[in-house]
Amino acid sequence: MTKAQLSIRHLLGIKEMSSSDINIIFQTADEFKDVINRPIKKVPSLRDVTIANLFFENSTRTRISFELAEKRLSADVVNFSASSSSVKKGETLLDTVMNILSMKVDMIVMRHPSPGAHHFLARKVDATIINAGDGTHEHPTQALLDAFSIRENFSTFKGLNVAIIGDIKHSRVALSNLFCLKKLGANVRLCGPSTLIPKHIEELGADVSFNVQETLEWADVANVLRIQLERQQSGYFPSLREYQMHFGISMSMLDKLREVPLIMHPGPMNRGLEISSSVADSDYSIILDQVENGVAVRMAVLYLLAGQRA
Amino acid sequence: MSKILLQKNKFNLTLRRLSQELLENHGNFSNTCIIGIQPRGTYLSNRIRSLLLMENPQLILEYGLLDITFHRDDFRLRAKPLQPHPTEINFVTEAKRVILIDDVLYTGRTIQAALAAINHFGRPSEVELLVLIDRRFNRHLPIQADYTGLRVDALNEAYVRVDWEEDGSEREVLLFSAKNEEI
Numbered sequence: 001m002t003k004a005q006l007s008i009r010h011l012l013g014i015k016e017m018s019s020s021d022i023n024i025i026f027q028t029a030d031e032f033k034d035v036i037n038r039p040i041k042k043v044p045s046l047r048d049v050t051i052a053n054l055f056f057e058n059s060t061r062t063r064i065s066f067e068l069a070e071k072r073l074s075a076d077v078v079n080f081s082a083s084s085s086s087v088k089k090g091e092t093l094l095d096t097v098m099n100i101l102s103m104k105v106d107m108i109v110m111r112h113p114s115p116g117a118h119h120f121l122a123r124k125v126d127a128t129i130i131n132a133g134d135g136t137h138e139h140p141t142q143a144l145l146d147a148f149s150i151r152e153n154f155s156t157f158k159g160l161n162v163a164i165i166g167d168i169k170h171s172r173v174a175l176s177n178l179f180c181l182k183k184l185g186a187n188v189r190l191c192g193p194s195t196l197i198p199k200h201i202e203e204l205g206a207d208v209s210f211n212v213q214e215t216l217e218w219a220d221v222a223n224v225l226r227i228q229l230e231r232q233q234s235g236y237f238p239s240l241r242e243y244q245m246h247f248g249i250s251m252s253m254l255d256k257l258r259e260v261p262l263i264m265h266p267g268p269m270n271r272g273l274e275i276s277s278s279v280a281d282s283d284y285s286i287i288l289d290q291v292e293n294g295v296a297v298r299m300a301v302l303y304l305l306a307g308q309r310a
Numbered sequence: 311m312s313k314i315l316l317q318k319n320k321f322n323l324t325l326r327r328l329s330q331e332l333l334e335n336h337g338n339f340s341n342t343c344i345i346g347i348q349p350r351g352t353y354l355s356n357r358i359r360s361l362l363l364m365e366n367p368q369l370i371l372e373y374g375l376l377d378i379t380f381h382r383d384d385f386r387l388r389a390k391p392l393q394p395h396p397t398e399i400n401f402v403t404e405a406k407r408v409i410l411i412d413d414v415l416y417t418g419r420t421i422q423a424a425l426a427a428i429n430h431f432g433r434p435s436e437v438e439l440l441v442l443i444d445r446r447f448n449r450h451l452p453i454q455a456d457y458t459g460l461r462v463d464a465l466n467e468a469y470v471r472v473d474w475e476e477d478g479s480e481r482e483v484l485l486f487s488a489k490n491e492e493i
Contacts, residue, residue: 002349004393024393031377031394040430043380073380303380307391 004028006304010122010129013138014179022183026148028300029293036072036295046075049306052100054110055132056082056093056117061267061291062132062142066109069298075306078105093117094124101127107306110134128305136170142266143176145297147184149290150221153262157184163215163261164188164206165247166225166274167196169236173266174225178206191215192225192247195236212247216254219261224249226266227274244273251278260284267291315443315470316460316483324459325354325480328440329361331457332409341435342407343372347424348379348395351412353474354442358411360478372406374399381423397427404432413472415441418453443470443483 006021014022035043051070055063063079070077080100082088087096097108107128110118115137122129133139147157154160162181168174168190181188182205189207190197197208209215216222227243237243254260263275263285271277280287316324336342339362346355352375359373379394410424421439428434442459448466460483462470467488473481 002393003390005390028394031379031396034397035380038430044426045380045382045385048386304391307385307388 004304004307006308009305009308010118010131011140011301011305012118012122012129012131014140014143014176014183015138017140017183019183019185022144022147022180025144025297025300025304026151028304029144029148029296032299032303033293033296036292036299042072042074044074045303046070046073046306049073049106050076050078050104051107051109051302052078052080052105053132054080054097054100054108054112056087056110056112057133059111059132061294062111062139065291065294066132066141066298069295069302070109072295073299073302073306075107075302093121097121097125101125107302130301130305133172135172136175137172138176138179139172140176140180141294141298141301142173143180144301145290145294146173146177146223146264146266147180148297149264149286149293150186150262152289152293153286154220157181157186160186160221161219162186162188162221162223163191163209163219164223164225165191165212165215165249167227167236168192168201168225169196169198170228171225173223177223178204182206189215189218193237193243212249213253213256216249216261217257221264222249222261223264223266224275226268227270229270240273248272248274248276249279250276251282254279254282254284262286264290312484312486314482315462315485318480318482321480321482324442325357325361328442328457328459329358329365332358332362332440333365336407336409338366339369339371341405342409343374343401343403344409344411345374345376345399345403345428347410347412347420348375348377348397350414350472353472353478354413354440355411356478357474357480358440372401374401376410376424376427378420378423378427381427383419383423399431402432403428403434405435406432407436407438408434409438409440411440413441414443414445414470415439415453415455415458416445416448416470418449418451421453422451442472445470 004024007018109130109132111132112134115135117134118129118131164174178188191209265287346352375398377395377397379392438456440457441455444455444458444461446461469486471484475481
């Protein structure tokens with residue numbers, strides 16, 4: 001029987017992972033996808049594991065997805081959100097986590113607004129840490145599920161052209177996707193207004209383009225990112241309407257292409273802003289497949305990391 | 311040190327006997343399905359299936375492969391998790407007679423996990439177990455096979471390995487006196 005050995009003990013970011021780690025996760029997720037499509041969607045693997053979901057930042061999809069993944073693996077789950085906790089009373093992150101761990105918790109799934117919060121915790125505590133988003137740094141499970149969804153549509157990543165379109169500067173999804181896709185051998189192009197693309201990002205192996213139409217023509221896959229509405233206040237672009245006119249993906253843009261790329265979006269979507277409804281609901285879009293795959297990929301991550309603890 | 315338990319000829323005879331026993335008890339397999347346990351049991355189940363079809367080409371066999379990785383009771387006791395294999399069961403087992411097939415019956419824990427896993431596909435009216443090798447004195451659970459190729463009495467440290475040819479036909483069954491001598 002083959003052993004599935006990851007080189008990591010925590011899932012802090014894609015940057016620390018090898019391509020073989022990513023492939024082991026995909027192969028395991030294939031089997032979990034089969035499990036969650038059965039009438040009985042539950043397996044007993046993690047029945048003796050307790051997992052705390054610590055969300056110091058808002059989330060719907062990621063949080064529900066993690067919780068479903070944990071419950072389908074039969075783990076015991078406790079949830080925590082910063083808005084209704086002692087964090088408001090001034091407790092530090094380390095104290096909060098140490099208190100939760102003394103109640104015998106084995107794994108921590110955490111979203112935190114500060115980049116690197118997970119790296120800090122991993123050095124301080126024994127439990128397995130899974131990053132569900134840290135500030136503008138990384139969102140590794142999103143990148144894994146995006147790549148897993150691409151893999152269902154293309155036979156190989158080698159030479160595949162993937163465009164990431166939108167607010168690259170503030171997006172943890174963009175950075176994790178970039179690391180993940182480069183490790184798997186894909187070509188990555190980042191596209192958006194020049195104010196929303198970090199300088200020197202080419203150093204990480206991506207092309208940069210400011211022309212959406214040209215990028216769509218080049219791409220086999222286009223991952224469209226959410227425009228974070230709060231950014232507009234800080235003057236990164238003149239108005240939402242102007243952003244929509246230049247960078248919003250519309251059907252008329254796709255109609256001009258020789259071949260339409262696969263359209264992805266990590267959610268939540270601003271319909272009519274970065275992506276039009278007709279594109280989001282078209283046959284080119286695999287947005288809901290991404291959500292489905294999210295549960296399977298997270299089950300694989302939890303299963304593989306929990307199994308390495310003993 | 312390894313010892314040959316079954317040579318190719320005897321191996322072949324044993325497989326033929328096992329398929330004859332199945333035919334005797336299940337006739338035309340109208341309400342019976344065969345499920346091989348991933349990964350090693352599927353070599354045996356594939357072979358048994360082809361022998362059954364050779365005997366009666368008109369036979370309509372419901373045939374599936376079951377992976378029990380997520381149902382094992384030793385997860386987190388092992389140093390590393392096991393890589394799962396595909397489960398391919400495209401039918402329901404509700405009210406059917408199920409024949410589970412694995413190569414070696416040892417502690418019985420794999421079969422226990424398989425019995426739990428099979429419930430995901432319906433409630434079978436009856437479950438039988440076919441194994442090639444029964445290591446009868448090493449059981450941890452009250453689980454017995456209904457069809458057995460060969461009974462082996464061996465120490466706990468010993469290891470039984472069933473080898474198949476690349477085309478899926480039988481080669482030999484070996485007994486190693488200790489597990490680390492396996493290769």
